[in-house]
Amino acid sequence: MIKEEIRESISAKGLKVTPQRVAIMEAIITLHNHPTAENVAEYIKTNFPHIAVGTIYKVLDTFVEHNLLKKVKTDSGIMRYDEVISNHHHLYCTETERIEDYEDDTLTDLIHNHFKNKKIKNFKIEDIKLQITGKFETAG
Amino acid sequence: MIKEEIRESISAKGLKVTPQRVAIMEAIITLHNHPTAENVAEYIKTNFPHIAVGTIYKVLDTFVEHNLLKKVKTDSGIMRYDEVISNHHHLYCTETERIEDYEDDTLTDLIHNHFKNKKIKNFKIEDIKLQITGKFETAG
């Protein structure tokens, strides 16, 4: 996504387009592997040496509220941020802190079909995500 | 689970059976809706007014390490603890912080079968959990 697209996506939500916001969105897109607020801070500090961590958290939360980003929770309790992509699941590595996206429409459909026939009592499903834990294998 | 069973399950893992550990395990079982460390602390303080929070965290972590409990992460980043039950998924309420267990063997089988035929590249699956988010409906 080019800078102008970022500006537009922020503006489209009725939010002020500030250099900090653009830079933070750029950072998330560039880092793209579910960075933490700290990762974003580090990345951004080159161009914005004076940006406050509070600002980064505020901007990230604003983006999450306006559906420009998603928050992903990790086992250690540190939050990570993720571009909004349609229907994807997550692979969690048990050895490293790595998280990867996993798209599998067949599987998603399978699950959704299952719930077309079988309702959960007293519960209205809004979203279903798989947490697949395991190990990444180094090629070789 | 009766107190003696708790003592045995702790002992079976080669851990010392202390009144605090028994009480903490009892608390988790009695509270049973994925209590936080704080919930456990409150519950226990009646009988153990001097128990230290650090102790509770230590004991909970020890139990998790020895597979007597599971840790569940929440969106707010607070950890919750859960009895070890075979293959269950979680329902997360978007309005309250409530988490409920959801067992559905048909669904679990469906997913496992899917992955029998379709491997994920460079990833060895160890466990698959569904995170189903939505709203609990009040009966009426």
Place this chain on the structure above:
DNA sequence: TCCACAAGCGAGAATCATTCTCCTTTAATA
């Protein structure tokens, strides 16, 4: 039953991600 001692506990300080406060700056719009 009693001892020795490693494992466990208590108290409270330390850590660290995240949030809050308050004051200054800035983007948007007329």
Place this chain on the structure above:
DNA sequence: TATTAAAGGAGAATGATTCTCGCTTGTGGA
């Protein structure tokens, strides 16, 4: 360009969790 509500900066505050360290206790053997 002036107005003003929204946004950012700095750093203190918060709060869950972890750590430290000296004291206590469960356990296994004598």
